Amino acid sequence: MDFTYHVEGGDFTNAGSTSSQVKRMLKKIGVSPEIVKKTVVALYEAEVNIVAHAYRGDIFVSLEDDRVTIVLSDEGPGIPDIDRAMQKGYSTASPKVREMGFGAGMGLPNIKNNSDILNIKSEVGKGTTIEFTNFFFAQ
Amino acid sequence: MTIREITDLVQGEVLCGEERAGDEVACVFASDLMSDVLTLKDVDNLMLLTGLCNLQSVRTCEMSDINYMLVVRGKEVTEDMLELAEDNDMVIVRTKYSMFKTSGILYAAGLPPVY
Numbered sequence: 001m002d003f004t005y006h007v008e009g010g011d012f013t014n015a016g017s018t019s020s021q022v023k024r025m026l027k028k029i030g031v032s033p034e035i036v037k038k039t040v041v042a043l044y045e046a047e048v049n050i051v052a053h054a055y056r057g058d059i060f061v062s063l064e065d066d067r068v069t070i071v072l073s074d075e076g077p078g079i080p081d082i083d084r085a086m087q088k089g090y091s092t093a094s095p096k097v098r099e100m101g102f103g104a105g106m107g108l109p110n111i112k113n114n115s116d117i118l119n120i121k122s123e124v125g126k127g128t129t130i131e132f133t134n135f136f137f138a139q
Numbered sequence: 140m141t142i143r144e145i146t147d148l149v150q151g152e153v154l155c156g157e158e159r160a161g162d163e164v165a166c167v168f169a170s171d172l173m174s175d176v177l178t179l180k181d182v183d184n185l186m187l188l189t190g191l192c193n194l195q196s197v198r199t200c201e202m203s204d205i206n207y208m209l210v211v212r213g214k215e216v217t218e219d220m221l222e223l224a225e226d227n228d229m230v231i232v233r234t235k236y237s238m239f240k241t242s243g244i245l246y247a248a249g250l251p252p253v254y
Contacts, residue, residue, distance in 0.1 A: 013219075016198035023202065037204055041177050044202045048195075100195045101173030110177055 005059040015051040019044040042114035045107045052097040078124040149234035156230030173199040
């Protein structure tokens with residue numbers, strides 16, 4: 001099963017609504033609470049990143065028997081130095097993002113800690129694509 | 140300690156989820172940084188104590204499976220926050236006390252921290 005969601009940059013009111021829908025869906029199909037939580041925490045951080053940094057983005061969720069794969073693809077400024085962005089505490093977030101309780105440079109490390117497979121591709125001036133997979137059972 | 144007892148200790152009010160005010164809270168985490176809240180692993184019966192009062196603080200609880208939230212400094216809890224909290228069976232309590240005072244009272248009353 002595949003699902004697609006759209007996210008608008010700067011729309012803080014709706015930030016997290018996709019994560020909320022995905023959470024309900026994963027619970028409904030009987031994924032364990034631990035895996036649901038780790039998946040939606042990673043997704044929520046990534047969704048907030050689109051709202052905080054990009055102009056717009058799409059979220060593709062693909063469900064298979066043993067795993068969920070989520071691809072977040074945005075049009076935005078891109079990340080010039082991914083290694084640096086992965087370091088805890090490094091942030092380029094605006095004051096508005098910080099007011100929302102984010103922007104402390106924990107987003108990407110949090111996504112990494114809550115995903116089994118993570119790939120980040122970014123092109124400066126074009127956008128960023130984050131793809132992560134979580135397995136429903138221990139590998 | 141129950142939510143009702145906590146509410147009395149901080150002279151607060153239950154804004155939503157009154158029917159769950161008898162639930163037991165096992166521990167408390169105090170933070171305005173939602174990314175920090177999202178790192179918590181064991182959140183069974185945890186209460187989030189926060190001064191960050193917006194839709195994202197409720198969303199963070201939703202994603203983290205945190206059912207109890209205590210808002211400090213008497214901040215305004217909006218209708219859409221309450222709606223989202225109710226959709227997720229959450230309890231929101233509000234106190235006029237500061238984060239420091241609220242933390243001190245609850246800690247002294249025996250509620251443990253997460254770490």
